[in-house]
Amino acid sequence: MTAVSSQYPLGLTVRPITGPDEVELFNQLRYAFDHEIAGDLRAGRRRPEWLWVALSEGRVVARAGWWCRTGDERPLLFDIFDCADGHEAAARHLLRTAQAAVTGEGTPVQYLRFVPGDWRDDPAVRRGVDRLVGLIEEQGARPFVERLRFQWEPGTPVPDPGERLSFRPVAGREELVGLMTEILDGTLDAHSVRDLRTMTPREAAVEQYDDEMEKYTTPRDWWRVGVLPDGEPVGFVIAARNNYNAVIAYIGVRPAHRGRGYVDALLAEGTRILAGTGAPRIRATTDVGNTPMAAAFLRAGYVNHEREIHYAWS
Structure with missing residues (x-):
């Protein structure tokens, strides 16, 4: 230009x-x-x-x-x-x-x-x-969403995933898109809620995978699925590093397994992976309205160090 x-x-x-x-x-x-x-x-x-x-x-x-x-x-x-x-x-x-x-x-x-x-x-x-x-x-522009920004620092105890779940790498794109599609049911994320006004859950999951997940260059075995003893997936956590920080990029529990504390195990696993790389900090965000996720970050030793406000023209 x-x-x-x-x-x-x-x-x-x-x-x-x-x-x-x-x-x-x-x-x-x-x-x-x-x-x-x-x-x-x-x-x-x-x-x-x-x-x-x-x-x-x-x-x-x-x-x-x-x-x-x-x-x-x-x-x-x-x-x-x-x-x-x-x-x-x-x-x-x-x-x-x-x-x-x-x-x-x-x-x-x-x-x-x-x-x-x-x-x-x-x-x-x-x-x-x-x-x-x-x-x-x-x-x-009009207010769209306010988000909480969390940070975990070395010296904070690394949370223990416990023994209720075992963890394995995500099998591939199709498994992750399928899990994301399920997890969008009942989502509290404002951007996802907006997407679902014009897309099916699978379309929204595919777009999010292609626009965000696909672009992370850190190892894919940092993307972990939490499974029950019989092998049934409960949810997943995407641990990654963006251009600036180590991040918990996405975390979600399948609707049938919500309310049982599995989010703590998933977050602990993602934090454990990133802490093991020697990251000087781990960052994560969630909407102010997503109080269950905010509480999980606090339980895991993350500190709400600032907020971000979003305004939109549509």
């Missing part, structure tokens, strides 16, 4: 950065992802034409950025949006201009923001978050 520069009253310039040499300029405003941006550009997870700044007298007063998985052609998330105090008009103009250039006529991708776990209890933090999401809402 050709870089676009648009002028705004009082000499404001809105444009994408020109390349990696302007990462420092983009990072004049601060946020959690700043240390990752240069690496993401090299890996193709971000592109200069997806990183926009609003400049006033050479100073960045607002910025916006989009992210994708390596190999994708289109952005998956709108995950950076910052505005200096008193420059809300510049941020509005930046958002309208950048969004039109990055996503065109289609529906904008979801906006995601990391926030402290207690962000509603700190008046200063809440004002800052409310100001940013208010600007997003002016452009038509």
Whole structure:
């Protein structure tokens, strides 16, 4: 895409950065992802034409950025949006201009923001978050879901899977898609609930496998199925490493086996595998509304270190 520069009253310039040499300029405003941006550009997870700044007298007063998985052609998330105090008009103009250039006529991708776990209890933090999401809402976005972010660190006892289940690697794509299809019955995950409005459970499972699971490059024998003594699968856990951290990428219990504590064994197995690799941390997320899963993470020694809020345009 050709870089676009648009002028705004009082000499404001809105444009994408020109390349990696302007990462420092983009990072004049601060946020959690700043240390990752240069690496993401090299890996193709971000592109200069997806990183926009609003400049006033050479100073960045607002910025916006989009992210994708390596190999994708289109952005998956709108995950950076910052505005200096008193420059809300510049941020509005930046958002309208950048969004039109990055996503065109289609529906904008979801906006995601990391926030402290207690962000509603700190008046200063809440004002800052409310100001940013208010600007997003002016452009038509609406709250979609809030998610809890969990972290397990070395030094925390590794949970014991116990003896009720034994574990084996996932047999292959078809077994995992089949288990995912079953587990979508009664799901509490907001993204899955949304998918099921327009897809069958199997279609949703296939899409999730192809768009996410298939792209993990870590060993497939980290993907574990928990089975009863007679060999019947109870559920599965996907332990993996993404571009940034070791993660519990997916965990689920088949409907017939829910409510019996098997999720603790599955999570313990996934945690055991990742802890055994020497990972400096293990990350996981779940929706605020998925209280059973949140409780399982806490029982396993994970700490809810922050939250993420998602806004959507559809």
